[in-house]
Amino acid sequence: MLTYTVKRVVGTVPVLLLITLLVFGLLQLAPGDPADILLPEEATHEDIAEARARWGLDKPFHEQYLTFLASAVQGDFGESFRYKESVTELLVQRFPATLELTFFATLFAVLIGVPLGVWAGARPNSWVDNFGSVFGFFGISMPSFWMGIMLILVVSGYFNLLPSAGRETYGVAGATITGFYTVDSLIEGNWKGFVDALSYIVMPAATLGVNMLGILMRVTRSAILDVTHEEFVTTARAKGLSGQVVLWRHIVRNALITIITVVGLELGTLLSGSIIVETVFAWPGIGNLLINGLGTRDYPLITGVVLAYTVLFVTVNFLIDISYGAIDPRIRFD
């Protein structure tokens, strides 16, 4: 297990290097210069040249890249051109918001998508299956920006049930402990803060998770159907086990590998989707930060956020791989 973990961590290094190189290269190729965008209308050519020199943009590409790498290995991603703050600090401030949103979106997708898929797979061609299929397709087909705006218009605008944007009501949340407002308010016993945090996260999490929900429902349904026709299921039934025991102990457990693999893969989509959802709901996470960075060609910020997303994606996939061993004892990592 330890050897496997070390191998995986070492294997991550070239991925991160490649990502930084790609981001750096693409940013250089993209039209528009940070100094042109960020300096005021009145800035002269000399001002622009001075800003470029201050930000190191006057140096050749390889020199800029190596300088960045030398700092990045020490956890320093430079200073944001726009925000004039350390990118690492900005990431530390914003990362919990994105993690919390992603967690709740995954929870929403798994808690609804998997039971619905199991239910549909266990009763193929029934009304439950038909309902689940329609629901699944709905989730898969729905563009998140449209779904978000519709939720804002209907749930916040028409029914006035939930707040339309942001992460908390000013003055309600307590001290920041973990950065997850729901968890922090629970730790402090601040129920008002907990309800407030939940009320803000419901719509963005549902918007972000609905696509994953649809896919999970469809995948779970077909995995259940596949496993149902395996010989060991027939044997279990022949031994006289009840339908529920066969379903949950034998069918669902054997379908879990497929489901968890899809959860892992879909987390990547979920993370990229969070960029749009955070913008629609003014959610103060790193996706929102990335959009602002892109609009101003804030090279250090963009590179830092993309790296953060990469690390998160790689970590999630690593955890998913590890979880295979717990689910299926036949899988070993040595």
Place this chain on the structure above:
Amino acid sequence: MGATASAETRLTLGITSNLSTVNPYGDSASHLYGLWGEVYGNLCRYSFEKGGYVGHLAEKWEVKDENTWIFHLKKGMKFHNGTELTAKDVVHSFFRMSKDPESSQKQNSSRKIKSVEAVDDYTVRMISHKPTSSLLSYICGLWAISSKDVYDKYGAKEADKNHPYGAGPYRLKEFVIGNRLVLEKAEGSPFLRPGSPDIVIVRKMTESEQRVTALLNGEIQIAQFIPPHLLTRIEKSKSARLVPTSSVEIMFLAMNPAMKPWDNQKVRQAVCHAINREGIVKALLKGQAQLLQGPIGPGQYAYNPDHKPVYDYNPEKAKKLLAEAGYPDGVEVDLYTPVARYVNDKQITQAMVPMLGAVGIKTKLHTPEWVTQWANVRKGKVPFFYQGRGSVIDPGPALSQYFETGVSPRINFSSAEYDKLMQAERAAFDEQKRIATLRQAMSVLTEEAPACFMWTHTLQYGVANKVDYQPRPDGRPYMSEATMKN
């Protein structure tokens, strides 16, 4: 959400622009000038009601000679930490604006000034590099006056972040970069009005649907910039209303004379006659704009109400001008517009394409990302483009920047007569003389048409009925001017 149980009044403002940095000199965006003005205070501000500059931290000023300006500070103005604001703080603020490596204001706020010195505790002498009669437009509403002592004690970063003591009506309570800013009333400030909100929360909300929804369900009390298609939602509301203000952002179609066919004045004039501006304002802007008959409109300094329209919608005249310019069979051009930077920018320029085509100017529309377009405009590489220039209260600086020879390559226009008039207006300290010279310069500009001046937008704000607030044309959110109704 306007008031809590303790009767503390809260006002939340939903804005579209970024809250980028806690450094009051670190960004030159209009809304941040306004917000920092509320925290730190300004020497002076422009009053749209009075049509001129009025004192804020300064009581009055005088022009000693064409390069020397004397500012007299109000006595007894206190920073939020209780210390008195004096002339040395003004000198220090100039130092930060002009020398702070993170300052984005040195280019537009302090460049015209050679030196600032304290004559005594309440008198400041400013020396300009050249005679600049419009000097106040570089200072008023722009310079935030921060404490020298706090800076000396803590340094720039620590002072801005954890000790942001100003002498404005609000103290900074929280600043979450890119997200939210919270202000708390500085009790006893002479700039507060009865009913000014106790707490002001400024939230970044870029989506217009979101701002309108948040206004209607009480999450926010003021929503900035309501686009034309959402006006009816607020009009139908019982809890909020629309409050319009004219903008000081001039919208224009620029034509770069360094490139053909824009080197020909008649082609440029043909464009101005070919566009049905009334039709566009009615159909695409739902009437939310005022046509410009020259570079500026009512409410802007030196506007001439007697100025007669020069460019009516006249396709026949446009065709004739094009033929006289040597293009009887028409000409092909490329038009550039950003998308979603200005109200309905893409739709507006799309509507212009057939109008121009009808007179023989076959136009291909390009819609690059704003950052690309702006970088190219700055380098003078864009031949024909739709653009706005904001914060034009006194038009002198903006018109010099865009149209005076050699000031910037954006349009590459050059006219000896115009240059001479612009130099003369800067040296004219007699107001009537200056206004007359500016008007003459604007007439030349309109006639030579390096740009067709289109309109200024009407900015619509959504305001909760329990709030009294009149937004300013320059977009400065002076929240001490808002009052909460009982």
